[in-house]
Amino acid sequence: MEEDIDTRKINNSFLRDHSYATEADIISTVEFNHTGELLATGDKGGRVVIFQREQESKNQLHRRGEYNVYSTFQSHEPEFDYLKSLEIEEKINKIRWLPQQNAAYFLLSTNDKTVKLWKVSERDKRPEGYNLKDEDGRLRDPATITTLRVPVLRPMDLMVEATPRRVFANAHTYHINSISVNSDYETYMSADDLRINLWNFEITNQSFNIVDIKPANMEELTEVITAAEFHPLHCNTFVYSSSKGTIRLCDMRASALCDRHTKFFEEPEDPSNRSFFSEIISSISDVKFSHSGRYIMTRDYLTVKVWDLNMENRPIETYQVHDYLRSKLCSLYENDCIFDKFECVWNGSDSVIMTGSYNNFFRMFDRNTKRDVTLEASRENSKPRAILKPRKVCVGGKRRKDEISVDSLDFSKKILHTAWHPSENIIAVAATNNLYIFQDKVN
Amino acid sequence: MEAQKEAQRIMTMSVWKMYHSRMQRGGLRLHRSLQLSLVMRSARELYLSAKVETDEAELSPFPAAALAPAPNLPQPMTVAEAEDASLQVSEEAIPAPEPMETQEARENEPAPACSCLPPVRNATLSQRSMKPNRKRRSSSLGQGGEAGLVPSKKARLEEETAPTEGKTEVEAEDLERRQSQVEEGPFPSLARVLQKRFSGILSNTAGPPKPTAPPPSCELQPGCRQADHMINILVRTVVAF
Numbered sequence: 001m002e003e004d005i006d007t008r009k010i011n012n013s014f015l016r017d018h019s020y021a022t023e024a025d026i027i028s029t030v031e032f033n034h035t036g037e038l039l040a041t042g043d044k045g046g047r048v049v050i051f052q053r054e055q056e057s058k059n060q061l062h063r064r065g066e067y068n069v070y071s072t073f074q075s076h077e078p079e080f081d082y083l084k085s086l087e088i089e090e091k092i093n094k095i096r097w098l099p100q101q102n103a104a105y106f107l108l109s110t111n112d113k114t115v116k117l118w119k120v121s122e123r124d125k126r127p128e129g130y131n132l133k134d135e136d137g138r139l140r141d142p143a144t145i146t147t148l149r150v151p152v153l154r155p156m157d158l159m160v161e162a163t164p165r166r167v168f169a170n171a172h173t174y175h176i177n178s179i180s181v182n183s184d185y186e187t188y189m190s191a192d193d194l195r196i197n198l199w200n201f202e203i204t205n206q207s208f209n210i211v212d213i214k215p216a217n218m219e220e221l222t223e224v225i226t227a228a229e230f231h232p233l234h235c236n237t238f239v240y241s242s243s244k245g246t247i248r249l250c251d252m253r254a255s256a257l258c259d260r261h262t263k264f265f266e267e268p269e270d271p272s273n274r275s276f277f278s279e280i281i282s283s284i285s286d287v288k289f290s291h292s293g294r295y296i297m298t299r300d301y302l303t304v305k306v307w308d309l310n311m312e313n314r315p316i317e318t319y320q321v322h323d324y325l326r327s328k329l330c331s332l333y334e335n336d337c338i339f340d341k342f343e344c345v346w347n348g349s350d351s352v353i354m355t356g357s358y359n360n361f362f363r364m365f366d367r368n369t370k371r372d373v374t375l376e377a378s379r380e381n382s383k384p385r386a387i388l389k390p391r392k393v394c395v396g397g398k399r400r401k402d403e404i405s406v407d408s409l410d411f412s413k414k415i416l417h418t419a420w421h422p423s424e425n426i427i428a429v430a431a432t433n434n435l436y437i438f439q440d441k442v443n
Numbered sequence: 444m445e446a447q448k449e450a451q452r453i454m455t456m457s458v459w460k461m462y463h464s465r466m467q468r469g470g471l472r473l474h475r476s477l478q479l480s481l482v483m484r485s486a487r488e489l490y491l492s493a494k495v496e497t498d499e500a501e502l503s504p505f506p507a508a509a510l511a512p513a514p515n516l517p518q519p520m521t522v523a524e525a526e527d528a529s530l531q532v533s534e535e536a537i538p539a540p541e542p543m544e545t546q547e548a549r550e551n552e553p554a555p556a557c558s559c560l561p562p563v564r565n566a567t568l569s570q571r572s573m574k575p576n577r578k579r580r581s582s583s584l585g586q587g588g589e590a591g592l593v594p595s596k597k598a599r600l601e602e603e604t605a606p607t608e609g610k611t612e613v614e615a616e617d618l619e620r621r622q623s624q625v626e627e628g629p630f631p632s633l634a635r636v637l638q639k640r641f642s643g644i645l646s647n648t649a650g651p652p653k654p655t656a657p658p659p660s661c662e663l664q665p666g667c668r669q670a671d672h673m674i675n676i677l678v679r680t681v682v683a684f
Contacts, residue, residue, distance in 0.1 A: 087470070112469060224473055276450075280482060
């Protein structure tokens with residue numbers, strides 16, 4: 001990966017050190033749109049920042065499509081649930097783009113309780129020459145109007161405005177962890193810890209509950225839903241993952257309430273790895289369909305697994321992300337890192353998968369060559385047009401010069417959210433409050 | 444021994460995390476609470492099984508027949524008597540177990556081999572702890588072995604602790620000061636339970652506080668199971684919010 005662009009949030013542009021960054025600037029989700037032209041990030045402060053790729057121009061051959069800020073808006077505000085005396089965080093949990101159908105862009109953003117549909121549109125023309133009001137907008141005295149004219153559209157400076165078109169609220173008792181747009185582009189689902197609801201984009205006051213795993217007696221609760229996604233091609237199929245490390249595939253044609261799964265993916269536990277924390281680390285934090293729709297990828301605390309939809313009893317591939325942490329689970333429990341929810345992404349051709357780790361490391365696994373690489377997203381190591389150097393964690397014994405030992409890893413620097421351009425080798429990596437965009441080397 | 448200490452440390456940590464998670468913005472996270480309760484349960488099981496082994500080793504001169512599990516034995520067992528003679532009984536005693544979960548009760552039926560009996564220590568009953576606000580008496584508690592687990596209703600005595608503001612570090616004494624904060628939460632009585640019951644665990648590094656002499660109407664599990672039930676109650680109540 002060659003060129004990198006480091007983009008800071010506007011608020012803390014004067015801060016030089018990560019430790020002083022405000023918590024509101026911590027990026028909580030990253031998502032490319034369907035063409036890769038736009039990249040949206042959401043943060044803990046409830047803001048959405050959209051970056052747009054520059055059109056490649058003949059003048060700037062080397063600057064092959066940089067991403068610049070296109071629009072910033074406040075998506076969610078902190079709210080208060082008076083009934084439960086609880087504050088509802090404004091943190092954006094997920095952003096999902098709708099495919100573009102006209103000049104405007106549409107995206108869904110969600111916090112713990114409310115999903116919103118935002119329309120992002122450009123305005124570069126302004127009507128001038130009204131009859132009844134002057135250019136400032138003040139009404140003209142009708143007595144002064146002697147002629148009639150037709151207003152004309154004149155160019156103006158480009159303005160990008162974001163307006164909330166729909167607000168889907170009050171449908172979730174528990175905290176929303178996922179949203180997923182259906183391939184029919186008319187419906188989408190939102191999933192919380194115990195329920196999944198199906199929405200129509202046009203209807204905000206109703207949703208259908210399609211999965212409900214809440215037990216009659218809450219004390220019998222053993223698992224929660226951790227992520228859910230629609231199949232990229234089949235509008236009737238979706239999957240959801242659980243905190244027990246299982247994935248269920250459901251077909252909405254089978255029944256209105258998809259409590260009974262069509263397929264159930266679970267790998268038998270390796271008894272040699274049993275520990276206090278086995279149950280926690282087996283919890284799946286992210287599930288993603290491949291672009292082809294043939295595979296699903298799941299991320300748990302230590303591994304990434306690829307499953308074939310046609311084989312339920314075990315994954316077809318398992319990749320160790322940071323197995324050296326297996327002996328450190330107790331410390332990670334102490335500092336709460338064991339609860340971190342890492343995401344995982346496919347590249348456009350489903351040949352490479354990527355996920356984050358600690359110390360601002362992120363890992364890529366090539367499914368064909370079985371090679372993997374560890375890279376670091378940090379200011380020091382990433383000068384513009386510098387090539388990222390592969391990193392290595394030393395597991396024990398003699399540490400080589402460029403290696404970093406497990407005990408030196410900085411667990412406060414974690415990469416939870418990454419995104420891959422749908423067709424090109426451009427990745428976006430969120431490291432706390434910084435966004436790194438890396439591109440493939442261009443000759 | 445080491446495993447037991449480790450398990451206890453993890454249990455304590457889990458309790459603290461659970462307590463602390465209620466203070467977070469956005470409220471209690473169901474997934475997090477579930478994970479914490481799972482860890483606590485694993486730690487508890489390890490702690491108790493390690494305890495069983497310790498006690499078995501100590502009571503080895505007695506015939507094996509006496510070690511047979513008998514959940515209906517009325518003798519209370521004191522906890523950690525062999526390991527720690529200097530337990531403080533300043534906190535209130537653990538009452539007879541109030542089963543919130545029949546599954547847990549069933550799990551605990553195979554009593555540890557403490558049936559050969561160190562004398563009952565008459566600890567001072569300073570106060571009863573607050574039970575959580577649940578009137579649940581599970582009707583599925585039909586089996587004879589578990590009938591004894593249903594306690595009779597007891598009078599509640601509350602101790603007034605002076606409310607003091609301010610966040611403090613994890614010290615057992617400081618938990619009492621949080622009463623003013625927790626009373627504002629949605630489950631004030633639960634918070635008080637957490638506070639009072641676990642100040643005992645957090646102040647005693649060696650083991651849970653000793654139980655009192657059992658009320659005659661109650662057929663008690665061995666004392667170590669009382670700590671177990673205490674944790675069960677906490678675990679269950681926190682998860683089911």
